[in-house]
Amino acid sequence: MQVWSLQDAGLNPVVKASVDRYNKKGDTKATLATYINDAYKQKVQVAMGSPNAPDVFYNWGGGNLAQFVQAGQVEPLDDALAKKPEVRDTFLPSVLDTAKINGKQYGLPMTGTQPVIFFYNKAVFAAAGAQPPKTYDEFLGLVDTFKSKKVTPIALPGSQGWTELMYAEYFLDRIGGPEKWEAIAKSGGAAWKDPAVVKALQMCQDLAKKGAFGTNFASINYDNAGAGKLLATGKSAMFLMGTWEYPTQLTNNPAFAKKDLGWFQFPSIAGGKGEPGNLVGNPSNYFSVNAASKNKDAAIDYLTSTVASDAYIDDLIKSGAVPATKGAETKLAGKPNAEFNTDVFKMVSTAPSFAQSWDQAIAPDIAKRLLDNLQKLFLQKITPQAFVDDMAQAK
């Protein structure tokens, strides 16, 4: 039995241990294969339906998983979960939902949960006499404050469209509520033209025009840590990023991360329909079972007996991740990075909605078009209306 996962220094030992535990008692022997990030999606796409397909495979849920489901290549887990109700009950419902397609559960969460939040530099805030903002008006006030202090208010690695996407996601959620995005993810087309979407995009553009990201954000790269360093050196005051930024800061800028790295949730917007506690980001990554697997029963058994087990969850916590399981709070206490991780867990477990990143939730060709358009939007090269008109045409 083949288990395919992404190459990840933190995650791989956790999965490997679960495979070893399974092999000790099961009759079917499982082997783990891992692939690097960019190659993985291509590899799975090509392998599924071939004789070399994996039995259990890592995926991003949402549109990524839906593609395989539509091709009839993923086994629904509902029957197996009905026999083991405790497995379903282990996970936070908002996180399970991302792997639910047409009402059926096609995957189980197997990584930590990673919402997108604001990070900030406490020293820079203190020097400006600023407090983490609760509302968007306070937030805009801070942008002006930092600009007058010659600090770039927000670090934005705008050479990569997915970092700009986070603003569009939060603006639309706060203005129109999570239903607006759900409508787009479901049917696309005219749903893009909703006035709330246009307004959210307009707010992105206004924020860029205001100089909140400085003048050279389109040259800044996330992968070489150019944006994280801006925050750590105090050249920028704030940085909107997934919670994976926290361990990255601990590695790259340990002195700063231990002393001056703070965080807060995306501010609320007056008059908006979205709850201030709503999150966007990466609810989790998932393991799913190949419908054409020759070892289907063993694959389902592996899945339902490992990822919800205490041993697996403890290993995840040990690796520094925040598991998407109920009651993880007590387990996180006293572990490394407890303050940050329990805070993140609190946000996730109390979030009325946790929307998956848009680029993962929709088909890859439309996601590509979306990210191209976002870059143009932030560079003031297209209007929000032209943006939604273009997206409405995509099919």
Place this chain on the structure above:
Amino acid sequence: MRERPGFVWAAPAAVFFAAFGIVPIAIVVYLSFTTWNGLGTPQWIGADNWSALLKDHDFPPSVRTTFFLTVGSWLVQTPLALLIGVWSAGNQRFRAVLSTIFFLPLLLSTAAIALVFVSLLDPNFGLAALWGKYLGTPDGNFLGDPTRALPTVVFVVAWQFVPFHTLLYQAATRQIPAMLYEASELDGAGRVRQFFSITLPQLRNTIIASSVMMLVGSVTVFESVLLLTNGGPGNDTKVLPLHMYQEGFIAFDMGYASVLAVLLVIVGTVLSVIVVRSTGYHRMTSDREGL
């Protein structure tokens, strides 16, 4: 005249070329008439992908960008490589030492070079932050500015490939018979006159060979753009090969990506045929007859 070698001698190369050249091209031509996202089996859809070309609003800009990148690369690389190559052909020791250092980029992979430049061009922490003000870009915004991004890519590609072409010119210059220079000196020709009347005409075939490689190479530049800008900002540096890659391996539209691949094969072939034909290179006439 001696008998020409039999076909058998060409067999190993022909088999290799068929397996890795002809067969993949044939498959890509087939795929261009199908719809396939990598899952399941390709479905025949006739010429739909080809007519989609007309509606693809990324296609015309990517052709334009590829054209500017190709012309820009040729214009920047040829004079530089020619001058440095001729200079480094001299026998002085310091020229040999400097040339050795200068040829170092030849040893580095394209990906490594692109990643180094991504860091150097970081607008806040790279060289771009320090030197940008001398280049009219005080905020170091090279890769993210719609007008500067493409010239920056041309520069990085040139940094990588000029040494290779310099090597071609250096070797070719050393082949020029010394007697030509000696004779011209007796006739009173200076260095500049020697360069234009002897060196340049003698390097004619090298210039053509180098240009063909440069042009075809620039049409297919991919990794540098992928890693430096990924086609951005917006799609201002999205060249045709990158567009093909994104359609194929990001959007998983293999059929349409195959259309773009077929076009690239045609453009590359036509380009090299035109250059070779129009310059008389294919006649393989010697410039040294009677020497």
